[in-house]
Amino acid sequence: MTTIDLPPKEAAAPPGRLTLVMRTRPEIVLAPLLLAVVLLAWEYGVIWLDVPTYILPPPSRIAFAMWQGLDAGLLDRGGYWLHAGVTVAEVLLGFFIGSGVGLVLGTIISQFRILEATLRVYLVAIQSLPKVALAPIVVMWFGFGLTSKVVIICLLTFFPLLITSMAGFKAVDAERLELMRAFGARPWQIFWKVRFPSALPYIFAGLDMAAVLAVVGAVVGEFVGAQRGLGTLILSMNAQMDTAGTFSVFVILAIVGIVLYQGMRIIERRYLFWSGEHMRAIGS
Amino acid sequence: MTMEGAARIATLRPAVIEVAGLEKIFVTVSNERIHALHDISLAVGEREFVTIVGPSGCGKSTLLKLIAGLLPASAGRIAVGGKIVAAPRTDIGIVFQNPILLPWRTVIENVLLPAEVQGRPMAAARARARELLAMVGLAEFESKYPMELSGGMQQRAAISRALLCDPEILLMDEPFGALDAMTREQMNLDLQRIWREAGKTVVLITHSIPEAVFLGDRVIVMSPRPGRIVRVLDVPIPRPRSIDVMGEPLFGRLTGDIRKLLYGRDRDADTAGLGAAGGIA
Numbered sequence: 001m002t003t004i005d006l007p008p009k010e011a012a013a014p015p016g017r018l019t020l021v022m023r024t025r026p027e028i029v030l031a032p033l034l035l036a037v038v039l040l041a042w043e044y045g046v047i048w049l050d051v052p053t054y055i056l057p058p059p060s061r062i063a064f065a066m067w068q069g070l071d072a073g074l075l076d077r078g079g080y081w082l083h084a085g086v087t088v089a090e091v092l093l094g095f096f097i098g099s100g101v102g103l104v105l106g107t108i109i110s111q112f113r114i115l116e117a118t119l120r121v122y123l124v125a126i127q128s129l130p131k132v133a134l135a136p137i138v139v140m141w142f143g144f145g146l147t148s149k150v151v152i153i154c155l156l157t158f159f160p161l162l163i164t165s166m167a168g169f170k171a172v173d174a175e176r177l178e179l180m181r182a183f184g185a186r187p188w189q190i191f192w193k194v195r196f197p198s199a200l201p202y203i204f205a206g207l208d209m210a211a212v213l214a215v216v217g218a219v220v221g222e223f224v225g226a227q228r229g230l231g232t233l234i235l236s237m238n239a240q241m242d243t244a245g246t247f248s249v250f251v252i253l254a255i256v257g258i259v260l261y262q263g264m265r266i267i268e269r270r271y272l273f274w275s276g277e278h279m280r281a282i283g284s
Numbered sequence: 285m286t287m288e289g290a291a292r293i294a295t296l297r298p299a300v301i302e303v304a305g306l307e308k309i310f311v312t313v314s315n316e317r318i319h320a321l322h323d324i325s326l327a328v329g330e331r332e333f334v335t336i337v338g339p340s341g342c343g344k345s346t347l348l349k350l351i352a353g354l355l356p357a358s359a360g361r362i363a364v365g366g367k368i369v370a371a372p373r374t375d376i377g378i379v380f381q382n383p384i385l386l387p388w389r390t391v392i393e394n395v396l397l398p399a400e401v402q403g404r405p406m407a408a409a410r411a412r413a414r415e416l417l418a419m420v421g422l423a424e425f426e427s428k429y430p431m432e433l434s435g436g437m438q439q440r441a442a443i444s445r446a447l448l449c450d451p452e453i454l455l456m457d458e459p460f461g462a463l464d465a466m467t468r469e470q471m472n473l474d475l476q477r478i479w480r481e482a483g484k485t486v487v488l489i490t491h492s493i494p495e496a497v498f499l500g501d502r503v504i505v506m507s508p509r510p511g512r513i514v515r516v517l518d519v520p521i522p523r524p525r526s527i528d529v530m531g532e533p534l535f536g537r538l539t540g541d542i543r544k545l546l547y548g549r550d551r552d553a554d555t556a557g558l559g560a561a562g563g564i565a
Contacts, residue, residue: 179384182352183398184374193401197388274387274429 057244066248077228084252086228087218090146091256094153095214099207101154102161109162110169111191123166127159132220139225149226153217157210161203168202169195201275204268211264215257300452300485301328301351306360308346308511319510320346324360326504326513330452333479333486335500337493337542343511344489348457351487352378365452374402377446377484381458383438385430385445392417392426395445402449409448416444419478436467440474447482454479456488460495469527472498476524493546494530497521497538505545514545 021028039059046058053061072079109115135152142148172195180190222231230249237245308321320343328334336344349355351362353372362369364376385394392413399409417423420440422433430438439459446454459475460468472495479486490496496503497519505515519538521529529535 173384175380175382175384176386178354179378179380180401181372182354182376182378183401184372185401189401193397194386197386274431 054241054243057247061244062247062251065242065244066251069245069248069252080230080233080249080252083228083230083233083249084256086146087222087230087253088256090149090153090218090221090229091214091260093146094150094217095157095210095260097150098154098157098214099161099210102158102206102210103165103203106162106165107169107196110166116166116170120166123159123162127163131155131159132217135220135224139221144225144227149218149221149229152221153214156213156217160206160209160213164202164206164209165199168199171202172198201272204264204272207264208261211260212257215253215260219253298330299327300330300365301326301487302361302363303327303347303351304361306347306350306362307358308343308350308355309358321350322510322512324511324513326516328453328485328487331483331485333476333488333499333501334504335496335502336487336489336504336506337491337496337546338506338511339491339508339546341511342506342508344506345457346511347506348378348455348487348489352376352455374398374449375451375453377449377451377454379439379442379446379454379456379459381461383430383435383442385438385441387430390427390429391422391433391441394430394441395426395448398445398448404449412450413444413448416447417441419481420444420474434467435463436471439463439471443475443478447478447484452485454484454486456486458489458491461491468492468495473527475499480524493539493542494535496542497535498525498530503538503542505542507546515542517541 018029043058043060046056057065066080069078069080072081074081074085076082109119132152134155138151138155139148142151176194176198177190180194185193218229219231219234222229223235226232230253234246234249237243237249303324303326306321306324307319310318310320312318324347326334336347338344346355350357351364351369353369353376364373385391386397389397392410395413395417396406396409399406399413414423414426417426420443422437422440422444425433425437425441430441433441439462443459460471463471475486475488476499486499488496488499490499500519503517503519504513505517506512507514517538521532521534
């Protein structure tokens with residue numbers, strides 16, 4: 001903390017890049033280092049303790065399985081690209097349709113007090129139901145193709161958006177509304193200039209939830225009944241005791257989830273820069 | 285008391301705000317009737333600076349909202365610029381206790397909001413907004429966001445916003461209530477200057493007696509349950525007033541008179557709390 005600790009001036013070379021990074025943002029170095037240590041411990045721990053590969057494969061085997069899967073052709077049923085593509089398509093379609101419909105309905109409902117008061121009890125009750133349990137019925141109704149998975153994801157992503165947008169519109173600061181009234185603003189002006197932006201932090205919180213649930217919904221839907229997708233790949237690999245393959249598919253799913261979530265974060269930073277509370281809540 | 289107040293209402297200048305026999309009764313959810321304002325009559329002259337002082341619950345904010353057309357009156361008559369007030373009036377500028385700036389808009393975008401809402405020509409409005417921001421000392425802050433501004437700066441932006449469409453009348457509801465004492469004195473000086481430069485009629489509500497006397501040409505003293513005018517006092521201190529006038533005997537006498545009106549004679553002015561009169565503001 002004091003200048004006495006500094007090396008003498010003539011000996012002071014410009015601080016190296018690494019030193020500088022360590023001083024300002026040590027996590028840039030330490031976080032990958034931690035990952036490397038964990039992977040190494042896993043790799044050699046499994047070998048030393050002689051754990052069977054079908055119980056817990058070492059990371060190198062998982063990496064090899066991943067390479068094999070990715071090395072296949074785009075439409076190869078044994079490779080990952082086809083299945084990952086199907087799952088990503090389901091996730092994106094389900095996420096946009098489900099959360100879009102939830103947002104629109106939540107917005108409409110919250111503009112009419114009677115509608116909101118009447119429906120609130122039921123909506124909150126449905127929100128707390130384990131909707132994935134409906135997956136077998138949805139598959140029975142919509143078949144083994146893309147549609148049933150999209151419907152399941154819609155079911156999962158619809159309610160977070162419905163509930164958060166309703167909460168968001170309800171929480172709009174009454175003073176802002178009075179101010180707009182004092183300016184002689186029309187209802188639609190009040191909506192677009194104050195109500196909607198004020199509700200955005202809540203809506204984005206709902207989208208964060210929906211992004212995570214969308215991936216869960218796709219995998220569950222594929223477990224229940226599908227011909228393609230990363231979920232079916234996990235099931236077939238598991239049946240063949242190909243644990244390394246299962247782990248590698250899990251990594252692919254994790255990457256899909258992280259990309260989706262980070263995409264949301266980038267959009268949020270752009271549109272919610274003003275909402276200090278929100279940014280603190282999502283830890284940025 | 286009310287008659288005495290009414291007798292002193294007449295001003296030499298033409299009245300731009302006229303309130304006569306105003307009553308406001310709120311009905312609560314539990315069907316209780318709250319008599320917020322009783323028999324309020326007052327007239328505010330052109331370019332006059334009138335302050336309204338009273339404890340919480342005396343209905344002073346309600347009175348301001350009625351004049352602005354944000355609340356309907358239960359009985360009586362309110363006219364602004366000779367026209368009866370029935371709905372929110374866009375020719376009145378309002379400043380609330382909180383600046384209420386929209387955090388996702390820059391300072392100048394906030395100032396421009398009323399022009400945008402009212403569909404006025406934006407190029408002219410933007411030029412006017414720049415002028416106003418310069419007048420309140422925020423010229424360099426026009427592209428900042430409200431969260432980057434101090435409380436006093438935010439309130440100055442809110443004043444610019446209220447002045448944007450060049451209203452004849454500025455209604456201010458405890459605009460400096462949330463500021464610290466030193467910022468508040470500076471804001472009082474700034475407001476006096478802005479008022480003199482812009483030539484507006486100002487009605488300012490406050491619960492600070494020194495602020496009411498310092499800023500007002502006249503001080504309207506209100507008391508609660510039901511909210512009514514107890515006295516209207518002239519403040520014959522010449523303008524422009526500096527902070528030093530607060531030390532003058534006349535200033536002391538006026539604030540003392542108002543204190544007596546508000547606290548009553550049986551209570552020690554030093555210990556009496558205005559908060560004793562609770563209820564609606």
